[in-house]
Amino acid sequence: MDFRLSEEELEFKQMAREFAEKRLYPRALEFDEEEITPPELIKECAELGYFGFTVPEEYGGLGLSSTAFMGVLEELCSACAGFGIMLSVHTSLTCEIIRLYGSEDLKQRYLPAMAAGEKIGAYCVTEPNAGTDLASLSATAVDKGDHYVVNGTKTFVTNAGYADVLIVFAKTDPDGGHGGISCFVIDKNTEGVVLGQPEKKCGLRASDTREISFSDVRVPKENLCGEVDKGFYIAVNILNSGRIGVSFQAVGIAQAAFDEALKYSKERVQFGQPIANFQAIQFKLADMATQVEAARLMAYRAVRMKDAGQPYHREASMAKLFATRMAGFVCNEAVQIHGGYGYIKEYPVERYFRDARAVGLYEGTSEAQQMVISRDLLKE
Ligand SMILES: Cc1cc2nc3c(=O)[nH]c(=O)nc-3n(C[C@H](O)[C@H](O)[C@H](O)COP(=O)(O)OP(=O)(O)OC[C@H]3O[C@@H](n4cnc5c(N)ncnc54)[C@H](O)[C@@H]3O)c2cc1C
Structure with missing residues (x-):
């Protein structure tokens, strides 16, 4: 399989790098500390077409490949992962489900x-008592003829604060297990949709994460997405694809941490010479760069398979499992190379270290990926 990017894919990646370096990176610590996703940067991204990257042109998007979008996502996450996941959830989960x-x-x-970035999407599946075990969710959608009435509570909803379009999973057949879940598109401004307070997170603090509750929310029948009782398969299929996005988020964070560590190792002098002269540091750098590259290749393999229309769920889970663990390892080593300074906010590796901790938790924990992979292996 050819992992090289086409000229067009490279061009988009380069444009995203310029935007990330100029507009995101210099203010990333501010966004982290103030826990904000700046609306003016959402607008700038919208002008670049990022909100409709994979949306077909007939619906106002750029109609580009997932591979091209992953290059963009990696660059945004290198500069500010909290901002990157806002776009990732909007594009890879919510727009993709509707598409x-x-x-x-x-x-x-x-x-x-x-696609124009005028309406932002959020994906609402997790509940206080239903995380990895999606089929046990307890939100309900009761058929009332021409509409459904939705009740329930969703937690950890990324983009909740500024999202307009909510993709919500609820039980249409309470006794149907995973075969009784349906997917709905709900306007956030509908009566009965109540927004919680922002969660105080360890990392990815530029992204907005909240609880959303639904109290007798009237949803028109036309807003059922896909077939009734088939929502579980939609959630699972879209998470397969979303996992590739999380792999690239992890690669972006780790690449940025590695770049900082490489630079610092050449600048920091101890025992009369740059610490990069010590073999212990050189070997750390070699291991870190190798891990980042391996994760990137696995992630590109998965997304190329997706774009080629091949089955890719095992490859996506493998890429996510490897890339998210890799990000933890690389960011930890980057802090180590910075010594005590790596533990201080003035140095970006402190933020990367916190951001990297999250990627193995959402869109399926590492254990969930191990379940997908092992189930697939044992089936053979
Ligand atoms: C920053 C962030 C953003 C998020 N954004 C969203 C979002 O936009 N929308 C959304 O719906 N959700 C979102 N989530 C929620 C996320 O998807 C869940 O946290 C995740 O699915 C895990 O569920 P849980 O937290 O309930 O953990 P649990 O499912 O309770 O798991 C706890 C632990 O047990 C392990 N475990 C569970 N079952 C098994 C098993 N069968 N075998 C082995 N180990 C097991 C898990 O791997 C984990 O280690 C987000 C979470 C975070 C942290």
């Missing part, structure tokens, strides 16, 4: 505004 499973009416009504 792949929505009726023509849903696509016409939602995708153009979402």
